[in-house]
Every structure is written in C-alpha cells, then in structure tokens.
Amino acid sequence: MNTEMVKKNPLHSKITVSVFHKYGVLKIYVTMVSIYIISGIIQPQYFAVDHVMQLLVIASFLGIAAIGQTLVVLSGGLDLSIAYTLNLGAVIMTQVSIEHGGVAAFAAVLAAGIFIGAFNGIGISYLNISPIIMTLAMSSILKSITYVYSNGNPKGASPDWLRFLGTGSILGIKTAVIIWIILSAAVVVLLVKTTFGRKLYSVGTNTSVSYLSGIQNKRLIIMVYILSSLFSVVAGMMLVGFYGLSHLGMGDSLLLPTIAAVVIGGTSILGGKGGYAGTAAGAIIIYLLMSILTVLDINDAGKQIIYGLVILFVLFLYGRGKAVRL
Amino acid sequence: MNNQALLFRRNKEAVLAFGILLLILVLFALNQNDFFTRYGPQSIFNQVITLSIASLAQTLTVLTKGIDLSIGSMIGLTNSIAATYMEPISQKAGSQAAGILLTVIIVLAAGCLAGFINGAIIVYGRLQPIIVTLATASVYGGIALYIRPTPGGMVPYQYTEILTGRIFDILPASAVVLAVFIFLVWFPLRRSSLGQSLYAIGGNEYSAFVSGINIDRTKLWAYTLSGLFSACAGLLLTAQTASGDPLGSSLFTLNSIAAVVLGGTSLAGGKGGYMGAVAGASILSLVLGLLIFWGVPSFYQNAVQGVILLLALSVGLLPKIKIKSLQRTG
Numbered sequence: 001m002n003t004e005m006v007k008k009n010p011l012h013s014k015i016t017v018s019v020f021h022k023y024g025v026l027k028i029y030v031t032m033v034s035i036y037i038i039s040g041i042i043q044p045q046y047f048a049v050d051h052v053m054q055l056l057v058i059a060s061f062l063g064i065a066a067i068g069q070t071l072v073v074l075s076g077g078l079d080l081s082i083a084y085t086l087n088l089g090a091v092i093m094t095q096v097s098i099e100h101g102g103v104a105a106f107a108a109v110l111a112a113g114i115f116i117g118a119f120n121g122i123g124i125s126y127l128n129i130s131p132i133i134m135t136l137a138m139s140s141i142l143k144s145i146t147y148v149y150s151n152g153n154p155k156g157a158s159p160d161w162l163r164f165l166g167t168g169s170i171l172g173i174k175t176a177v178i179i180w181i182i183l184s185a186a187v188v189v190l191l192v193k194t195t196f197g198r199k200l201y202s203v204g205t206n207t208s209v210s211y212l213s214g215i216q217n218k219r220l221i222i223m224v225y226i227l228s229s230l231f232s233v234v235a236g237m238m239l240v241g242f243y244g245l246s247h248l249g250m251g252d253s254l255l256l257p258t259i260a261a262v263v264i265g266g267t268s269i270l271g272g273k274g275g276y277a278g279t280a281a282g283a284i285i286i287y288l289l290m291s292i293l294t295v296l297d298i299n300d301a302g303k304q305i306i307y308g309l310v311i312l313f314v315l316f317l318y319g320r321g322k323a324v325r326l
Numbered sequence: 327m328n329n330q331a332l333l334f335r336r337n338k339e340a341v342l343a344f345g346i347l348l349l350i351l352v353l354f355a356l357n358q359n360d361f362f363t364r365y366g367p368q369s370i371f372n373q374v375i376t377l378s379i380a381s382l383a384q385t386l387t388v389l390t391k392g393i394d395l396s397i398g399s400m401i402g403l404t405n406s407i408a409a410t411y412m413e414p415i416s417q418k419a420g421s422q423a424a425g426i427l428l429t430v431i432i433v434l435a436a437g438c439l440a441g442f443i444n445g446a447i448i449v450y451g452r453l454q455p456i457i458v459t460l461a462t463a464s465v466y467g468g469i470a471l472y473i474r475p476t477p478g479g480m481v482p483y484q485y486t487e488i489l490t491g492r493i494f495d496i497l498p499a500s501a502v503v504l505a506v507f508i509f510l511v512w513f514p515l516r517r518s519s520l521g522q523s524l525y526a527i528g529g530n531e532y533s534a535f536v537s538g539i540n541i542d543r544t545k546l547w548a549y550t551l552s553g554l555f556s557a558c559a560g561l562l563l564t565a566q567t568a569s570g571d572p573l574g575s576s577l578f579t580l581n582s583i584a585a586v587v588l589g590g591t592s593l594a595g596g597k598g599g600y601m602g603a604v605a606g607a608s609i610l611s612l613v614l615g616l617l618i619f620w621g622v623p624s625f626y627q628n629a630v631q632g633v634i635l636l637l638a639l640s641v642g643l644l645p646k647i648k649i650k651s652l653q654r655t656g
Contacts, residue, residue: 123636132393143629144625148626259457263457300468300471301472301475304464304471305465305472307464308465308468312447312461
C-alpha cells in the first residue's frame with residue numbers, strides 16, 4: 001500500500017490493513033495449520049480428507065453462530081443470547097414444519113431471529129442498557145419461551161431439504177461447509193467493502209466520534225444485533241439439519257466458544273479491531289484442539305483446563321493492552 | 327441540597343431495588359404460612375445468602391469497571407473441595423471442629439489464590455477481565471471436575487447446622503452471616519482507602535492514576551477479594567446442599583451480575599455499592615420461591631427473572647432519556 005493512498009483515504013486504508021495484515025490474520029492461520037499438523041502427527045488418520053471434512057462440518061455450526069458474535073464484538077458489545085436464540089430457532093424449525101411445512105417454518109425462524117435481534121438492539125441503543133445485561137436478560141426470557149413453546153420436549157423433525165443442507169454433499173464437499181463458506185465470504189465483503197462495515201468499525205472504535213461524524217449509531221446497533229440473531233437462528237437450523245431434530249439446550253455448548261473463537265481470531269473484545277477471517281480460523285482451532293484432546297484420551301476435566309489455558313495463551317500472544325502512563 | 331436528598335439521588339436504582347424487594351416480601355408474608363414464625367426468616371435468609379455473598383464478589387470487580395465471569399466456577403471449585411475433603415480431614419485431625427476449621431481455611435486460601443491468579447493475569451498481562459475470567463472459569467471448572475468428577479460428597483451435620491440453623495433458636499445464622507458481610511466487611515471496605523481507590527479507578531482510570539492511586543495493586547485486591555468472597559459463597563452453598571457439585575454453580579456467575587446491576591451498580595464502573603446488590607440478589611432468589619407458591623411451572627422462572635431485570639433497568643433509565651432528549655433539542 002503506497003503512502004499517498006493512506007493520506008488520501010485514511011479510513012479505507014486502515015480497514016484494509018487491519019483486516020489483512022495488521023491484526024495478524026496470517027498469524028492465526030499459521031497457528032491453525034501448526035495445530036493441524038500436530039494433530040496429524042499424533043493421529044495420522046487426521047490427515048485424511050474425510051476427517052478434515054468432518055471437522056469442518058462440526059466447526060461450521062460454531063463458525064456461523066460466531067459470525068453474529070464477531071459483528072457484535074466489533075461494534076463494542078457482546079451477545080450472550082446466542083445459545084437460546086439458536087435453540088428457539090431450532091425448535092421453531094422442527095415444530096412449525098410438521099404442521100405447516102418447511103417453508104413456513106423457515107420464514108417463522110427468520111422472523112423470530114429478526115424480532116429477537118431488534119429487541120436486543122432497541123434495549124441497548126434506546127434504553128441504554130449495557131449489552132451484557134440486555135442479552136443476558138434476553139437469554140433468560142428466550143430460555144423460558146423455548147421450554148414453554150416445546151413443553152419441555154421439542155417435537156417434529158427436520159424437513160428433507162434442510163436434512164440435505166445439514167448432511168448432504170455437492171461434488172464431494174459437504175453442503176454445511178459450502179453454506180459456511182458462502183456466509184463467511186458475504187460477511188467479509190460486508191465488513192470490508194460496504195459502508196455498513198466501515199460504520200461498524202467506527203462505532204466500535206469510538207461511539208461519540210462516530211455519532212459526530214453523522215453515523216446513526218442507534219440504527220446501526222439495532223442492525224448489528226438483528227444480524228447476530230439471524231446468524232444464530234441459521235446456525236440453529238443447520239444443527240437441526242445435521243441432527244435431524246431439535247432438542248433443548250442445543251446451543252448451550254456454543255455460547256462461550258463463539259466468544260472464544262472471536263478472541264482467538266484476533267478481534268479485540270473492546271470493539272473496532274479485527275474481522276471475521278480470524279474468527280473462522282478460531283472456530284476451527286477450537287475443534288482441532290478438542291479432537292487432539294480426545295485422541296490423547298484426556299477426560300472432561302483436563303479438556304476444560306487445557307481449553308482455558310489455550311485461550312489465555314492466545315490472549316498473551318496478541319490480546320495485550322497498553323499500560324496506563326502519564 | 328441536604329445530605330439525605332443527595333444520598334437518595336445517588337442511590338435511586340438501589341432504592342427501587344429495595345422497593346421491589348419489599349413488595350416481594352409482602353407477597354411472601356401473604357403466601358407463606360409460617361412467615362411470622364421463627365422458621366420464616368430462617369428460610370428467607372437461607373434462600374438469599376449464597377447469591378448475596380457472590381454479589382459482593384461481583385460488586386468489587388464491577389466497581390473497577392471490570393467483571394468476573396469465573397465466580398460460578400470458583401464457587402463450584404470451593405464447593406467441591408469442601409464437600410470432598412471435609413470428612414477425610416476431620417478424621418485425620420481427630421476432631422470434627424478442627425477438621426471443619428482446617429477445611430474452611432484451605433477453601434478460603436484456594437479462593438484467594440484463584441482470585442489472585444485472575445487479578446495477576448489481568449493486571450500484569452494487561453488483558454481484558456471479561457475474557458481472562460472466561461478462560462480461568464474454564465480452568466477452575468476443570469479443576470473442580472477433577473476433584474469431584476460426579477456430584478456428591480458429604481459434610482458433617484454440625485457444619486450444616488452452624489451455617490443454616492438458628493442461633494439461640496431464634497436468630498437465623500444466615501442473617502448473622504449477611505450482617506457480618508454488610509457491617510464488618512463492606513462498610514469498612516467502602517470507607518478504606520482501598521474502597522475509595524476501587525471507585526476512583528472505575529470512575530476514570532487515568533485520573534485515578536494521575537492522582538497517585540496504585541491501579542495495579544487495587545485491581546489485584548479487587549480480584550483476590552472476589553475470589554475470597556466466592557469461596558465464602560462456596561462454603562455457604564456447601565452447608566446448604568451438604569454436598570458438592572463441580573458444575574452446578576455456573577448460574578451464580580450471571581445471576582451475580584444481574585443482582586449487581588439490579589442493585590444500581592453500573593457496569594461502566596465507579597458507581598453503586600453492595601447494599602443495592604443485596605437487594606438485587608434477594609429479589610432474584612425470592613421471586614423463584616414466590617413462583618413456587620403460586621404453582622407457576624418452573625419453565626417460567628427464567629423469563630420472570632429476565633423481565634424483572636429489564637423492567638427495573640428501564641425504569642431507572644427513564645429520567646436519563648428525558649435529560650438526553652432535552653440536551654439534543656436544547
């Protein structure tokens with residue numbers, strides 16, 4: 001990048017640089033490949049194409065849910081309602097589809113996603129409730145709604161087309177992975193090439209400056225949370241396609257990993273820095289690690305401990321802040 | 327403006343929380359038959375005590391503009407240690423009392439250590455509290471699972487009796503514990519230079535630094551004390567359940583944040599206090615009892631807690647919105 005361009009269009013160059021060089025996306029991918037090679041040395045079967053595909057399928061659900069988390073974190077917030085948004089989406093999918101068919105279910109799920117996100121966004125932007133609290137309360141409410149709506153025992157099954165999206169493959173590539181790639185590409189373009197993306201970085205970096213620059217922060221924040229909920233319900237639908245049914249607590253094990261994936265992917269938890277390319281690698285790294293620990297026959301206690309230590313290690317690598325100085 | 331009016335204005339949200347709590351207690355009095363006997367207060371205080379102490383842990387970190395997401399895991403860890411080792415240690419020590427005392431000391435030391443590790447990573451690693459404590463929560467949860475792979479274990483009957491029973495057959499022990507934490511821990515802490523530093527850092531870290539406050543040491547204290555009070559909550563939980571559950575305490579993390587915020591402490595730091603958090607914790611714990619009285623299916627519990635949290639926050643924020651819209655037009 002030549003210096004003249006940097007002077008002419010600082011925002012443009014800053015974002016391009018931030019996505020591809022400055023925040024070390026390359027470093028994250030090198031880490032990912034190293035971990036993969038280590039896993040292959042421990043268990044040679046892991047070099048097989050089949051295993052890689054299976055790993056990517058498992059990672060795709062976390063990856064899709066983490067798209068929303070990435071956008072929210074970039075805006076300077078946090079979405080703790082992802083698990084139950086995902087769960088409610090999955091339950092609506094199966095329960096509505098047995099009575100009214102798959103298309104109606106699909107529409108109902110998207111509508112629920114938009115509604116949940118709008119509610120989160122309005123609470124955060126207009127009522128000034130802190131994102132952690134707003135999405136935490138929302139998560140409690142959604143948990144109840146999911147339990148009441150399914151009466152504690154979700155019924156129904158995945159429509160055939162969704163079953164294909166969750167488990168089928170096109171030209172040897174699993175459809176779940178293809179969908180993940182398409183959504184990832186879309187969100188990277190959204191972040192890097194559109195005004196929405198630039199406004200998002202700007203709000204995440206400094207809310208007041210962004211407001212004074214004429215960006216409608218509140219509207220943007222609402223959009224971000226709607227997108228987050230939409231990606232959560234899409235992840236929920238993909239899980240329904242994968243398992244063939246929905247069950248309660250489907251998303252429980254995905255909430256904290258979405259945050260971990262975002263952070264391992266080099267996005268600052270303070271907002272404004274990072275991108276989705278890192279998060280995608282973060283999601284894969286998490287499952288690579290889990291598969292290594294499984295092969296080494298480490299029990300749940302050990303897995304949890306190592307999982308936490310790895311996140312800390314990654315934070316030390318590139319998450320450090322500046323010291324307060326005079 | 328006189329002092330009392332100022333105190334009221336500063337603690338508007340906490341006053342609101344106490345209002346809601348009063349309402350819930352009145353409803354309890356109407357629904358619980360033995361409310362006005364000596365069992366009534368005992369059961370009420372036993373319901374609120376654990377979350378109330380966990381909220382003190384959360385309050386300290388939130389005041390510094392931080393957050394501690396490992397409180398639930400630290401409670402689970404200390405709960406597991408207490409329920410697993412109290413009996414063996416008692417047998418080794420030869421006397422029940424010595425065993426209990428020794429275990430309590432070990433548990434509190436473990437809590438301090440866990441909290442200190444959180445603080446040291448946050449301060450010297452210069453990392454964000456939210457993500458550090460998320461990671462250490464996983465580590466502490468794993469250690470708890472290692473100590474106690476399945477829920478179970480046991481504690482001496484006397485231990486349960488001391489912490490959940492009644493003193494002189496009238497005063498609930500939990501009430502005494504809560505009073506100790508409010509009057510002998512929180513108030514002195516609030517007035518100490520450490521307490522003032524906590525508020526100063528939360529208000530504006532840079533100004534606090536320029537004013538000569540040792541930020542690193544204050545934060546280290548905040549997280550270490552958070553670990554210590556989590557261990558206290560773990561000990562109380564052990565007395566109540568008389569067993570250990572490595573992962574069953576995870577709800578305390580988010581509920582403690584909800585309690586703190588419900589009590590008027592701002593997640594932006596530097597504003598609020600423990601009294602409001604006690605009210606918040608009591609509301610969140612007691613409302614569940616109320617729902618059981620009314621025969622509401624347990625499915626609705628989470629929604630009721632969430633709605634109370636949102637409503638309380640929205641009411642507290644209304645005046646601010648008015649001021650903001652005035653500023654914008656004027």
